[in-house]
Amino acid sequence: MGGQDGFHGGELTVIGRISTASNVTLVCDVDGAAETPLRVVYKPVRGERPLWDFPDGTLAGREVASYLVSDALGWGVIPETILRDGPYGPGMVQRWVEAVDNHTDQGDRLDLVDLCPPGAVPDGFREVLRALDPSGNEVSLIHADDPRLQRMAVLDVLLNNADRKGGHALEGVDGQVYGVDHGICLHTEHKLRTVLWGWAGQPICDGLMADVTAFAKALPGPIADTLARHITDAEIDALAERTQELLDHPVMPVPRTARPIPWPAF
Structure with a gap:
């Protein structure tokens, strides 16, 4: 390529x-x-x-x-x-990644991860939490209810991504959704911090789980050998364990720490 x-x-x-x-x-x-x-x-x-x-x-x-x-x-x-x-x-x-510009002279469009007034979550979006903005006004943190973004959320579970900020999810001009900034992933301990909690507790679709199943079967071979050039054996084992946990329970996790969202969120 x-x-x-x-x-x-x-x-x-x-x-x-x-x-x-x-x-x-x-x-x-x-x-x-x-x-x-x-x-x-x-x-x-x-x-x-x-x-x-x-x-x-x-x-x-x-x-x-x-x-x-x-x-x-x-x-x-x-x-x-x-x-x-x-x-x-x-x-x-x-x-x-050449990203879509949602803020132009022709008007603004919500980003994949954005803020809106509480109680005014638009169609096609999911509310993650309510908080106060720098001016003390209540706002809702939301993200698109988009299968392209949900695929990223599942990937973050496997990667144990400790820093999925809103600005790390980009909508490319090619129609794809990309994730960037993965420097603090793949730890052996639970570190998941993300703004993509809108699907928490919901089943993962069969299509994504079929890909996870195939990945689990292939991981112990050449994939693990390639990963070993960049992360430790213990971290590869932890990746395999997270993958198996998802196969055993194909449901998006719910927050289980006191800080489930990175700060700042964008």
Whole structure:
């Protein structure tokens, strides 16, 4: 997929930095055989801020491992992600997602994850919780009741995603829904923190569970061998256990910690 456009080996040229990111996150163009440079996100390992509860390996490695799980499931939730060298050393490189702009001169449209007045949840959305905005007004945190987003929510359960913020769910101009920022996933202990709780306690559809079943059968072989380059054996075993738990009880989990939603939520 990446050979002709230089994704794996083309020179990275930094064109900007995402200043809101916790770790150094650079936007780059990749020079390759294609006439138009490929845009990517590059997170050098040297720019990572150490986390006390994720001591094993790098956050970049976890991003790559998360992509490998998404890819093995056949879901394409996470854009192609690799570990390669760049201008600031080795790091995660991920294909850029061209996202839909819901806020234009022609009017605003709700994002996949958004806020609305309490009691005014629009059709096609699910309420997650009610809270106070910075001005002290009550608002509802909502997300789209969209099968593309629900697939991401199931993936987060498998990945044990500790940081699914609203801004990490992107609606691409190609009609797909993508998840980004998976640096704190795949821990052995329960860490699930997400804004996608709207399906909590509800059965997972047969189509998604068929993919999870196939993944569970394939995981102990080449998939585990590939993951072992990025996460520990204990973390791979924990992934297998979470997968089996979902097969045994194909229902979206309910929050079980005091902090089930990341902060900030966007």
